[in-house]
Amino acid sequence: MSATFVLVLHNHQPVGNFPFVFEQAYQRAYSPMLDAIERHGHVRLALHYSGPLLDWLEAERPAFLDRLRVLAEQGRVELLSGGYYEPILPAIPDRDKIGQIERLNTYLKRRMHVRARGAWIAERVWEPVLARPLRDAGIEYTLLDDTQFASVGIAPERSYGYFVTEEEGRALALFPMHMALRHAIPFRPVDEVLALMSEAQSAAADPVLVMGDDGEKFGNWPGTYGSVYEQGWLDRFFAAIARAPWLEMRTPAEVLDARPPLGRIYVPNGSYQEMIEWSGGLWRNFLVRYPEANQLHKKMLDVSQRVSALEGRLGERARDELWQGQCNCPYWHGVFGGIYLNSIREANFEHLIAAERIADHKEYGDHDWIHAQTRDLDCDGMQEALVATESYSAIVAPSGGAISELDLKATNTNLTDVLARRPEAYHRALRERARMRADEAAGGTRSIHDIQTVKEEGLEALLAYDDHRRGMLVDHFFDPDVTLDAVVDNRDVERGDFLEAPYELVLKRRRQAAAVALRRIGRVRGAAGTQRALEIEKTLKFAAGSTRIVIHYALRNRDTEPLRARFAVEFNLGLQAGDASDRYIHSRGRHLQPPNAGARGISREREISAVDEWRGFEWTLRCGVETEFWRYGVETVSNSEEGIERTYQGTCMLATWIVDIAPGLAWEGGLEMRLDALVHAGRRSDIETGK
Incomplete structure (x- = not known):
């Protein structure tokens, strides 16, 4: 008996990734892997390259693609298709699924002289309805993790081959990829990996063993360049396969042509085991966990x-x-x-x-124009207001009465792209790591020194969480003597109940203008737990041909007792870099100190501006009265392939006032936002529009 080994490597870099990241992955993973394939003439495998990576290779390393084409023409490498820009296929419309796959099919035919028969599905996120658009795009097979097959009762010993599924009569072959091999390659010794493969022979006649995973794990993942290439793991692995008389390498298409399917199957929604854990069972849950997504x-x-x-x-x-x-x-x-x-x-x-x-x-x-409508844009069951002009577009949400998105069209920038700080499962381990290191310093036993890899010490001190999504015109009430540090750390400082609470929203349209009126009666907690009924009314005015948004606030004390509090209106700006010299804060040309976008600071001004010279815009907030502006950088603590790290997400500006409102009376204030594109700045200051 013999066994067939199918190796499938998926190579991808995201749209917008930095050029040095592409170059590093090329030098440490893509290029040395191709070198190894060329050295070992018996090797046959399947490779998938996403569109962003192919575009970079075409521009920066075209000779690599020429070498790849030769291997494909020789039949030693099978090239897989997929969504060109690596989308989660179930999450996009069918017309885009088919269009993206057909685009990569066309590229492979033109550049590599091959017809793609298989497709790599991004993150192996599978839903049964995918069979139809995949077949409609000319795809004959794809690959899923064996755990997805196990969910319908397919034991590992029955998964050494491929199955067939269908949707509306479109049949598609499905190859199970074996998690045990994915975890072993290239991390375990070569003899252990071959022993694992050999075990399959006792479980099935002529088994087909499929290992599919990221190509970057062969050199670009931390520590793997040394083990895989400098210490020779990959060469030993390929040589061991050549010496094993019971083992041969084949491409998926060769297996498809040579063997019948193991049977018909209908695999439920799923992905690889780790993705199931991260998402809580279904990839779409990320859209719930992260409202920004x-x-x-x-x-x-x-x-x-x-x-x-x-x-x-x-x-x-x-x-x-x-x-x-x-x-x-x-x-x-x-x-x-x-x-x-x-x-x-x-x-x-x-x-x-x-x-x-x-x-x-x-x-x-x-022409100058304005378009305004209400509809449920984010599918939360409430009607948002969308106001778009030739200069910008704004989404005003009843949840919190806030602007959830503000796009400056001249620079193709979402100014409000700031991620909120949320708890992640690994934050518990980070705190535990800090506790154990403190015990070590006190003379305790060192038991979990490497519970988590961190890129800097002290990250546990940054673990503060937000009670709301970050946007603009977020309404806060604090004690009058609250400190900026307490607000940044969110140490039980909120006294109002307006965050993410539903506001009444009314959109008024005129020929060249629009207004959004928001209203909510809520409560503000005072000393000794006392509650004050308070009504907020705010109106946003928009006009065609203008880069300004005019805002009016009215706070009405609906209680029988006076209200005293610090009222703060929050604005969040995604400036991309908290310490870059071309991202800074100023007031009428005077740099505030410290000027960096990520710095904390308090100043009294009537106008404040944030400048992003790299992307080419300036955001200005002008107030009708002198205002105490608080600002700080929003930093998250998140996992990465190199360890847990801090990431600047944006700059939070708070326009704050001490308000004293007698019963039945109101405090009123006016604000004006101005959005300006800077001349000769920005990465994409304009696009072709067919003019």
């Missing part, structure tokens, strides 16, 4: 609908922008940074806004 996702769906109506070159450009905004990485979080990486979130928003602008230009031309 849901905001990005629902914007993507809306843009997809608009772009679907565009035709010709205009439609092609818009779809390319849309598809880049569907890259999966900022929609979730696991062992890699994911949604916590602000540059990755920014890239998706940038491309979605660019696609939106193409649709805007098609619909409205070069």
Whole structure:
């Protein structure tokens, strides 16, 4: 008897990743892997490269692609298709699923001279309905983890081959990938890995063993370059396979052509085991855990609908922008940074806004215009207000009466792209690590020195959590003597019940203007637990041809006792870098001290501005009276492949006033936001709109 080993490597870099990251992965993983394949003539395997990585290779390392084409033409490498920009396929419309797969099919045919038969599914996130669009895009098979097959009773000894599923009569082959091999390769000694493969021979006749995983684990994951290449693990592994008379390497397509399926199967929703744990059972749960991911996702769906109506070159450009905004990485979080990486979130928003602008230009031309509507944009059961002009678009949510998204179109920037601070499961381990190190210092036994890898010490001190989503016009009430540090740490400082509470929302439209009126009667807690009934009314005014948003507040004491509190209106700005010299805070040209976007500071001003010279915008808030502005950098603590790290998410500005409101009376205040694009700055100051 013999066994067949199918090796499948998935290689990917996110849209918007930094060039040095591409280069490092190329030098440490992609290039040396190709070198090893060329050295070992018996090796046959399948490789998948995502569109962002192929685009980078085409621009920076075209000779690599030439070598890859030769191996593909020789039949030693089978190249897999998939969604071009690596989307989570169940999370995007069918028209985009098929379009993205067909684009990668076309690229492989043109550049590599091969017809793709299989597809790699991003993060192996599977839903049974995928069989139909995959087949409609010309795909014959895909690969899923064996744990997904186990969920319908397929024991490991029955999973050495492939099955067939279908949706609406479209049949698709499914290869189980074996988790035990994925965990062993390339981390266990070579003889242990081959012994693991050999065990399959006693369980099944002529078994097919499939190992599929990230190509980056061969050199680019921490510590693997030394073990895999410098210490020769990969060469020993390939040589051992060549010496084993009972073992041969084949590509998935070769197995598909040579063997019948093991049977018909219907695999339920799922993914690999770790993803199931991170998501809580279903990938879509990330859209619940992280409202910011849901905001990005629902914007993507809306843009997809608009772009679907565009035709010709205009439609092609818009779809390319849309598809880049569907890259999966900022929609979730696991062992890699994911949604916590602000540059990755920014890239998706940038491309979605660019696609939106193409649709805007098609619909409205070069004229000043305004469009206002109410609908449930984020699918939370409440109607948001969407106000868009030629300069910006704003989503005003009844939840908290806040602006949940504010896009500056000239720079394709979501100004409110700031992730809230939330607890993660590994935060408990981080605190435990700090406690055990403290015990060590006190002479205790060192029992879990490496419970978590951290990129800097003291991260447990940054573990503060937010009670709300970060946006603009978030209404707070604090004690008058509250400190900025207490607010930053969120140490039981909130006295109002307005955060994320439902406001009444009314949209009023005029020909070239719109207004959103928000109202809520809530309570503010005072000394000794006393409660004061308070009504907030705020109105936002928008106009075509203007970059200003005018806001009016009225706070009415609906109680029989006076109210005294510090009223604070929160604005969050995603400035991408908290300590960069080209991101800073100023007031009428005078740099505030310290000026960096991530710094804490308090100053009394009537106007404050945040500047991002890199992306090319300036945000200004002007107040009708002198205001005490509080500001600080929002920092999260999150996991990454190199360990737990702090990440700057954005800058929080609080416009604060001490308010004394007698019963039946009101405090009123006016604000004005101005959004300006800077000349000769910004990464994408404009796009082609077909003008």
